[in-house]
Amino acid sequence: MPRPPVDLVPADVPAESLTHNTLNGVTGGIWRTCREGRPAVLKLLAPPGRPSPAHWAGSDDPGHWNYWRREVEAYRSGLATSAYPGLAGPAALAVDERPDGTVALWLAEATGRPGTAGDPADLGEVAARLGAGHARWLDDPQARAIITGAGDRARGGRWPGWLARDWLRDYTLSRPVPEPVPWEHPVAVAAWPAPLRVGLRALWERRHAVIAATDRLPRTLCHHDVWPMNLVFGDAGPVLLDWACVGPGPVGEDAANLVLDTFLDGLVDVALLDEVVSTVVDRYVDGLGGRVPRAVAARAVRLTGAAKYVWLAPLMLGRLGGPPGQTYDRRDEAAIMDGRRRVLELLMRWAAEALD
CATH class of the missing domain: 3.90.1200 (Aminoglycoside 3'-phosphotransferase; Chain: A, domain 2)
Structure with missing residues (x-):
């Protein structure tokens, strides 16, 4: 897996690609890296059109099972960190909307x-x-x-x-x-x-x-x-x-x-x-x-x-x-x-x- 885009993670900052479903057209990559000196996970989300098998294609339809922005919305709304008390997602650090239409979701690294x-x-x-x-x-x-x-x-x-x-x-x-x-x-x-x-x-x-x-x-x-x-x-x-x-x-x-x-x-x-x-x-x-x-x-x-x-x-x-x-x-x-x-x-x- 290539490194994340340099506008997100400069070349001199370590970035380790994490195992994920590479078939899913929504996921442009997941890396363990850091943001502003803090350990972080970067997840790059791609709109429909990224090459993938048809059954893993992303969708623009918000109700579709593979709606490409759903995880961004889950974090922006607070749902991912509040839906199940005692079983929450990691804290969201930032969401960057990028000029090419992709979205960079920055999450605190979950350690353990x-x-x-x-x-x-x-x-x-x-x-x-x-x-x-x-x-x-x-x-x-x-x-x-x-x-x-x-x-x-x-x-x-x-x-x-x-x-x-x-x-x-x-x-x-x-x-x-x-x-x-x-x-x-x-x-x-x-x-x-x-x-x-x-x-x-x-x-x-x-x-x-x-x-x-x-x-x-x-x-x-x-x-x-x-x-x-x-x-x-x-x-x-x-x-x-x-x-x-x-x-x-x-x-x-x-x-x-x-x-x-x-x-x-x-x-x-x-x-x-x-x-x-x-x-x-x-x-x-x-x-x-x-x-x-x-x-x-x-x-x-x-x-x-x-x-x-x-x-x-x-x-x-x-x-x-x-x-x-x-x-x-x-x-x-x-x-x-x-x-x-x-x-x-x-x-x-x-x-x-x-x-x-």
Whole structure:
């Protein structure tokens, strides 16, 4: 990754490129550097038109799942640092609107252990704070107005329509799944037992119904991208990064993503899966504080997890033998197929339990 533009970071100032999704057309780069002598992270955001795969293209539509200015607005409004008390984004240092149309978002550097070094107890603490944050948005009448589409009136225009309209549905259905899906590809047959392939196929064929079922869950304000790469465990508690997808969504979705996405890219040992499932779901439900009945909340985690990753297996099969299309997962094709099997088996169990 090249250095940031010299008008933002002079050549004699260190700038370390940070791992991020380079496929996303919105993100022009992320660097650890400094601003006015203070450690900082610089995130360069690009308007639509930056080269990217179609399913990662940025949008000018404020309600689109990948609206390019959403994170800027989340920090300018204070939402990124106040949405979930105890689980906030880093402080914003500055926002620079640049002549070329890009925006430089300067954030205080979050110091501590990276999220991938967290143990089940750490992830459980994140889940508990998520639950408490989600409960807050369920309880506050003004907050409910925002997530049901009356935000401009409820907040006097402070938070206009830049919240993602329907992130779960829009993102999920935008994934480039091939048709027909090669369910009987020899690599899949070798890596995944027949019952798993049959179940994954049935789940994909029911995708619209599964997503529609999440519409009947209580609605809250979701981050939509809670996973270890967006977490830092600092001395004062966990810090939640990347507020580019924030918007209304079903209860349980962020907790489900925290479980599943912890293991999908081989960054955390999958042997911890069962412990993480138990800890995260229990702590999340506890964090909701009874605002949602325990059985409903636990089912919501399972259902939203199934809905959010309904596309994963068919997309993986469509990419067999071709470019991996991965940013974070550095394993070879066989290792990815094998390493994700346990997560996909969990996904199938969740779907069966939630849709029964």
